[in-house]
Amino acid sequence: MPELPEVETVRRSLDAAVVGSRVTRVDIDRLRSVRRTGPDVVRAGLVGETFIGTRRRGKYLFFDLANGNSMMVHLRMSGRLLLAAPDSPREAHTHVVLRLERTGAASSELRFVDPRTFGEVVVFNPDDDLVPEVDRLGLDPLVDEFSFDQFHAAVGGRRRGLKAVLLDQSVIAGIGNIYADEIMHRARLRWDRRVDTLATARLKLLHRTTVEVLCEAVAAGGSTLSDTQYVDALGREGIFQTEHRVYAREGERCITCGRGIIRRVTGAGRSTHFCPVCQR
DNA sequence: AAACAAACCTGTGCGC
DNA sequence: TGCGCACAGGTTTGTT
Numbered sequence: 001m002p003e004l005p006e007v008e009t010v011r012r013s014l015d016a017a018v019v020g021s022r023v024t025r026v027d028i029d030r031l032r033s034v035r036r037t038g039p040d041v042v043r044a045g046l047v048g049e050t051f052i053g054t055r056r057r058g059k060y061l062f063f064d065l066a067n068g069n070s071m072m073v074h075l076r077m078s079g080r081l082l083l084a085a086p087d088s089p090r091e092a093h094t095h096v097v098l099r100l101e102r103t104g105a106a107s108s109e110l111r112f113v114d115p116r117t118f119g120e121v122v123v124f125n126p127d128d129d130l131v132p133e134v135d136r137l138g139l140d141p142l143v144d145e146f147s148f149d150q151f152h153a154a155v156g157g158r159r160r161g162l163k164a165v166l167l168d169q170s171v172i173a174g175i176g177n178i179y180a181d182e183i184m185h186r187a188r189l190r191w192d193r194r195v196d197t198l199a200t201a202r203l204k205l206l207h208r209t210t211v212e213v214l215c216e217a218v219a220a221g222g223s224t225l226s227d228t229q230y231v232d233a234l235g236r237e238g239i240f241q242t243e244h245r246v247y248a249r250e251g252e253r254c255i256t257c258g259r260g261i262i263r264r265v266t267g268a269g270r271s272t273h274f275c276p277v278c279q280r
Numbered sequence: 281a282a283a284c285a286a287a288c289c290t291g292t293g294c295g296c
Numbered sequence: 297t298g299c300g301c302a303c304a305g306g307t308t309t310g311t312t
Contacts, residue, residue: 002305032289059306076306078290093290116289118306133307160282169307176305223305227292230305268284271303 002075004174005217005240006230007059008142010081014233015054017083017108018063021100022050024107030095033114036122036130045069045123046098058137058173072122072131073112079119082111083233096121110233137173141214151207155195162198163191163272166210174214178223178247181273183213185246185256190279191265191272216243223247246273254278 002010023046028039049069055062061081063071073081084090086099086109096112112121124130139146139154154171165171166180175183184191187209189202198206217223222238224230225248231237241248245255250264250273260277 006305074306076288077304114289115291116304118288118290158281164283167306178305225305227304229291269286 002059002079002222002230003176003179004056004059004140004142004214005179005220006222006238007061007075007174008056008218009222009232009238010075011054011056011061012232013236014081014083014110017233018051018100018110019053020051021102021108023047023098024101025099027097027099028095029097030114030117032117033095033112033119034121036120037124042071042096042121042123046071055143057134057140057143058169059176060131060134060137069123069125072124072134074119075114076116076118076120078116078229079112079114080229080231081233082113082231082235084109084111093117136170138169138171140173141211142174142218146207146211148204148207151210152200152203155206156198156203158195160195161192162189162195162206164268165195167270172210175210177270177272178244179213179217181247182244183210185273185275185279186213188278188280191274193280216240246275249273 026043026046028034031039034042050066051063052066053064061073086107091113093115094111094113098110099107100110101107122130139150155165158165162184163180166175187206217240220238220240221236222230223241224237225241228237246262249262252262254260254262254275254277257278260275262273263276264271264273
């Protein structure tokens with residue numbers, strides 16, 4: 001489900017309710033969702049503590065606590081974070097629930113819902129090495145300085161296909177299957193184009209396009225596909241799917257060139273959508 | 281170094 | 297209506 005724009009939209013939609021709130025209770029109904037530390041560490045690390053901020057890096061969400069520890073949430077394929085009233089019914093696959101209290105406001109719940117259970121919740125001390133994968137993340141296009149020079153240093157000259165590079169979280173953090181396809185289409189580059197064959201002008205276009213697509217998607221609240229799996233913490237759907245030019249448009253005529261028919265190919269277990277006319 | 285497959289799970293949509 | 301299969305936004309691990 002969620003790539004950088006969706007994760008960022010979730011973060012923004014829950015920040016105000018979470019920051020300044022104290023956790024008074026934690027319900028854990030699925031051990032797999034807290035598999036990294038087990039339920040006791042999560043409960044003990046959260047109950048009584050107050051959130052002071054939220055952060056995102058790539059597809060990883062962080063909730064910083066006043067005591068210096070943090071909670072990390074990764075939504076993986078099907079995870080959702082929802083804010084809800086404590087007395088509202090919990091939907092299916094609700095695995096972790098944090099009761100939040102703050103002075104002068106009604107209590108609320110932050111709920112981690114995840115049908116496929118690939119996602120996880122971790123509470124950790126920054127001095128520990130509990131989330132080492134975060135240190136291996138590459139540039140975040142919104143969080144880091146993402147100048148062309150930075151981009152060029154990270155991407156340029158790689159002897160790999162373009163899509164593989166865009167999806168590599170250790171190169172650029174946050175791009176997934178949807179936005180990789182949309183970025184490549186807007187940059188008019190094929191998924192299997194070797195990056196080391198791209199001239200500087202093309203790399204500059206790719207750099208600009210990457211920022212544009214991701215920023216527009218964030219502004220649109222992300223992409224909610226036909227299964228409506230993705231919504232933000234307040235249950236709102238995104239609308240960037242209406243701007244998709246290739247993703248889930250196999251067989252349709254290309255909106256950009258008006259000539260190509262969008263194709264879908266499968267490789268390395270993932271599908272890639274592209275226009276055989278505009279993308280070279 | 282890079283490409284690929286499989287693994288982790290559940291739900292949905294499709295063809296028959 | 298039911299069954300079996302393909303497929304799904306991600307990441308890690310192991311194999312060529």
